[in-house]
Structure formats: structure tokens, C-alpha cells
Amino acid sequence: MDTSADIFTNDEIVTRARARLAPAVWDYLTGGAESERALCGNRLALDSLAFLPRVLRDVAERSTATSLFGRSMALPAFLAPIGSLSLFDKEGALASAAAARAAGVPCFISIMSQPALEEVARAEPDAVLILQIYVRGDRDWLRQVVGRAEAAGCAAICLTVDSAVYGRRERDLRNRFSSAAAVDRVNFDDRKSVQITTEQAALSWDDVAFLRSLTRLPLILKGILHPEDARLAAEHGADAVYLSNHGGRQLDHCVPALDQIEAARAAIGADKPVLVDGGFLRGTDIAKALALGATAAGLGKLQGLALAAGGRAGVETMLSLLKAELSNALALLGCRTVAQLDAALLRRTQPGLSSSVLSTFIGQRQPQT
Ligand SMILES: Cc1cc2nc3c(=O)[nH]c(=O)nc-3n(C[C@H](O)[C@H](O)[C@H](O)COP(=O)(O)O)c2cc1C
Incomplete structure (x- = not known):
């Protein structure tokens, strides 16, 4: 594995990942549902915001630090x-956990x-791990999974609620590619609960209340978009809402989560974390989400691409590049801390052209033969 010491930009991560991944795996990682409107819309939403910076505010000392559930x-x-x-990357979640801990x-x-x-928790006892659950069994199954998260020392649990059915990802259908067939789902004893089950499609707010009753760990609901659902999440005891359209992989033509931050904030108030991806x-991009009121932004495809480009070192490099970029953005916006980012620093704009590989790989398919 290379050390990634020679990667200076996240653009290079995309280029290397593309060279290393088999075409069907590239398509699985970077593609979206159906016509990929939601996938492309996520980038368009970010690119439709321009900065209106402030100057002469002494930004010599800056910090990109923040906290989540009391953890820095x-x-x-x-x-x-x-x-x-x-x-x-063959190390899988071990590599991601190690890089996250280091960063x-x-x-x-x-x-x-x-x-x-x-195994991940044993290898990375100092990492802040949050178990994300898809419900693939009954309430006893859910109780057992939550018990595992507690025993493993997870900092929180996260229930994904945007996947009543599996999105129709046409690149995978065309490639005859199935991640379920390609990967061993080792967190399931019987290994067969991989397909979306009736339990998952039948989830309701009652199940959120049940999950809430099972644990004192912070509970995050992932895949919220409607402000009324953000309000219901808080009402049912969620400690954070995670705004997401699943990277455009589930419902096509879905609103970008970025555009729902302000409404979610208004619905749940200033105190609870709002996560977004x-x-x-x-x-x-992270600065824009925070300026709209988000607490932190999630990295999906970029994480996968960094793993492909350089394993755990690749993910660590990617995160340190994002940190350097955010620190630079803070300085040039006239902010010393991320708490100083606010909507007055943003203006709506027409998304224009970009010459960066990083901004343009979305929507690029492998050439068809
Ligand atoms: C290859 C791949 C696998 C994913 N698997 C899951 C998953 O197991 N559970 C989940 O809640 N979201 C999953 N997601 C969605 C991500 O958590 C995240 O919402 C999305 O990737 C964010 O968008 P981005 O890829 O544009 O950063 C997956 C995304 C990708 C790209």
C-alpha cells in the first residue's frame, strides 16, 4: 500500500481511485438512483452558493474544531x-476507523x-465509533444489535430511515453488479439478512420510540429531509437529525439535504446537532453547510475514493486536506472559528463551470462497451 505522502489534493485522490477501481466498482461507488438527478443535485446545491466574505478581522489564529455529544x-x-x-480497500472499516481516529x-x-x-472497536479503542443500523429483524434482533453497540463502546447509534426499499441504481443493474453478492456481511450471524426485509419497510415512529427506550446512547436518525420529520425525530427522542438523501442513491429527484438545513434547524431549535451529507x-463545502446551521458534514463517496486511492493513509490524507481547506476558507471569509460561520456569508448564485476533476467526476460514467 502506498503511503499517500505524495498526494497533495483531493483531486488526485479521485484520479487515483478511478485508475484503481474496476469499472463496475467505480460505478457502484459513484453512481446514484435512476436518472441520477438527486446525485447531481447534491453537487448543484453546493455549487449554487457563493461566499460573500468579510475582511480585516484578524484571522491569524484559527480553529476548525467543534464537538458532537460532548466529544471534541x-x-x-x-x-x-x-x-x-x-x-x-481490503481493511474496510478498520482503515476508516483508524484514519478517523488519527484525524x-x-x-x-x-x-x-x-x-x-x-473487531473494529478492539483495534481502535480511541476512535469515536457510531453504529449505523439497518433493521433486518424483529425487536429482539434490534435489542441485541443495540447491546452490541453498547458493549463495543460506541459513542452513539444511528438508524437509517430513508431505505424502505433499495434504490434502483441503474449503473449496477446494467453492470449486473450486486454489492450483496460481492461482500460478506459479517455483522449478521446468519449472513442472510442482507436484502431489505419487511421489518425495514414497515418501520414507523413507534419503532423509533422503542429504539429510544432500549439505550441511553445518543440516537441519530439518518435520512431525514422534511422539516416535519425533523420535528418528529426530536419529539421521539432523537438526539440529532442527520439530513441526507443517501448520496442520491435512494429516491431520485430528491431534494438536496443541504437545502433543508435551515428548515430543520427552525424545526428542532438551536441545541440539537444537525448532521448533513x-x-x-x-x-x-463544509463551510457552506455550517454557515446554514449544520453541525458537521458527512463524507460518503470521498471516503470510498480515498480508501481506493491509498487505504487508511489515503483517508487520513483526505481528511487533513479538508482540514487545511476549511482553515483556509475560514481565514478568507474573515472567521476565526467555525461558530462564526453564518448565512450572512452566503449568496445564491448560478452554478458555473469548474475545471476541477473533484467537482466534475459526479455524473461521469465508465464508458460503455
Ligand atoms: C458505496 C456506498 C455505500 C453506502 N452504504 C450505506 C450504508 O450502509 N448505510 C447508510 O446509512 N448509508 C450508506 N451510504 C450513504 C452514505 O452514508 C451517505 O449518506 C452518502 O454517501 C453521502 O453522500 P456522498 O456520497 O455524496 O458524500 C452509502 C453510500 C455509498 C456511496
């Missing part, structure tokens, strides 16, 4: 849950990821 973070970012990490950011562990949660590739 070096950067208002986190590694989003990804189910098939071992497709991009001082939380790491969501998808219940679909590899190796098992307990979808299209985040730059420090400036």
Missing part, C-alpha cells in the same frame, strides 16, 4: 456509513461493513 472533533466532518468498504473525527460504522463491529468534497 478536530474538524466539523465525519465519515458517513458505507456498507461495502472492503470493496475499496480526530467520528466514524460511522455501517452494520453492512466489514470486519465485524467488535451529500456531495461534500471540499473544505468550502
Whole structure:
């Protein structure tokens, strides 16, 4: 594995990942549902905001630090849950957890990821791990999974609520590619609960209340977009709402989570964390989300690409580049801390052209033969 010491930009991460990944795996990682409007819309939302910076505010000393559930973070970012990490690097979640720990950011562990949660927790006792759950069984099953998260020392649990059915990802259908067939779901004893079950499609707010009753760990609901659902999440005891359209992989033509931050904030108040993801590739992207009221931004595809480009060192490099970019953005916006970012620093604009590989790889398919 290379050390990634020679990677200076996240652009290079995308280029290397593209060269290393088999075409069907590239498509699985970077593609979206159906016509990929939601996938492309996530980037368009970020690119539709321009900065209106302030100057002469003494930004010699700056900090990108923040906190989540009382735990400090070096950067208002986190590694989003990804189910098939071992497709991009054989270490899978071990690599992501190690890089997140080194960079001082939380790491969501998808219940679909590899190796098992307990192995990751043993290897990275100082990492802030958050187990992301897909419900693939009855309430006894859920109780047992929550018990595992508590025993493994997870900092929180996260229930994904945007996946009543699996999105129709047409690149995968065309490639005859199935991640379920390609990856061993080691967090499931019987290994067969991989397909979306009736339990998952039947989830309701009653199940959130039940999950809330099972644990004192902070509870995050992932995949919220409607402000009324953000309000219901808080009412049912969620400690944070995680705004997401699943990277454009579930419902096509879905609003970008970025555009729902202000409404979610208004619905749940100033105190609870609002997490967001979808299209985040730059420090400036993170600055925009925070200026709108988010607490931290999640990295999905960029995490997978960094793993493919250089394993755990690749993810660590990617996170340190984002931190450098965010620190630069703070200085040039006239802010010393991330708390000083606010909506007065943003203006709506027409998304223009970009010459960066990083901003343009979305929507780029492998050439068809
Ligand atoms: C390859 C891949 C696998 C994913 N697996 C999961 C998962 O197991 N659980 C989940 O809640 N979200 C999953 N997601 C969605 C991410 O957590 C996140 O919401 C999304 O990737 C954010 O958008 P971005 O990729 O544009 O950063 C996955 C995303 C990708 C790209």
C-alpha cells in the first residue's frame, strides 16, 4: 500500500481511485438512483452558493474544531456509513476507523461493513465509533444489535430511515453488479439478512420510540429531509437529525439535504446537532453547510475514493486536506472559528463551470462497451 505522502489534493485522490477501481466498482461507488438527478443535485446545491466574505478581522489564529455529544472533533466532518468498504480497500472499516481516529473525527460504522463491529472497536479503542443500523429483524434482533453497540463502546447509534426499499441504481443493474453478492456481511450471524426485509419497510415512529427506550446512547436518525420529520425525530427522542438523501442513491429527484438545513434547524431549535451529507468534497463545502446551521458534514463517496486511492493513509490524507481547506476558507471569509460561520456569508448564485476533476467526476460514467 502506498503511503499517500505524495498526494497533495483531493483531486488526485479521485484520479487515483478511478485508475484503481474496476469499472463496475467505480460505478457502484459513484453512481446514484435512476436518472441520477438527486446525485447531481447534491453537487448543484453546493455549487449554487457563493461566499460573500468579510475582511480585516484578524484571522491569524484559527480553529476548525467543534464537538458532537460532548466529544471534541478536530474538524466539523465525519465519515458517513458505507456498507461495502472492503470493496475499496481490503481493511474496510478498520482503515476508516483508524484514519478517523488519527484525524480526530467520528466514524460511522455501517452494520453492512466489514470486519465485524467488535473487531473494529478492539483495534481502535480511541476512535469515536457510531453504529449505523439497518433493521433486518424483529425487536429482539434490534435489542441485541443495540447491546452490541453498547458493549463495543460506541459513542452513539444511528438508524437509517430513508431505505424502505433499495434504490434502483441503474449503473449496477446494467453492470449486473450486486454489492450483496460481492461482500460478506459479517455483522449478521446468519449472513442472510442482507436484502431489505419487511421489518425495514414497515418501520414507523413507534419503532423509533422503542429504539429510544432500549439505550441511553445518543440516537441519530439518518435520512431525514422534511422539516416535519425533523420535528418528529426530536419529539421521539432523537438526539440529532442527520439530513441526507443517501448520496442520491435512494429516491431520485430528491431534494438536496443541504437545502433543508435551515428548515430543520427552525424545526428542532438551536441545541440539537444537525448532521448533513451529500456531495461534500471540499473544505468550502463544509463551510457552506455550517454557515446554514449544520453541525458537521458527512463524507460518503470521498471516503470510498480515498480508501481506493491509498487505504487508511489515503483517508487520513483526505481528511487533513479538508482540514487545511476549511482553515483556509475560514481565514478568507474573515472567521476565526467555525461558530462564526453564518448565512450572512452566503449568496445564491448560478452554478458555473469548474475545471476541477473533484467537482466534475459526479455524473461521469465508465464508458460503455
Ligand atoms: C458505496 C456506498 C455505500 C453506502 N452504504 C450505506 C450504508 O450502509 N448505510 C447508510 O446509512 N448509508 C450508506 N451510504 C450513504 C452514505 O452514508 C451517505 O449518506 C452518502 O454517501 C453521502 O453522500 P456522498 O456520497 O455524496 O458524500 C452509502 C453510500 C455509498 C456511496
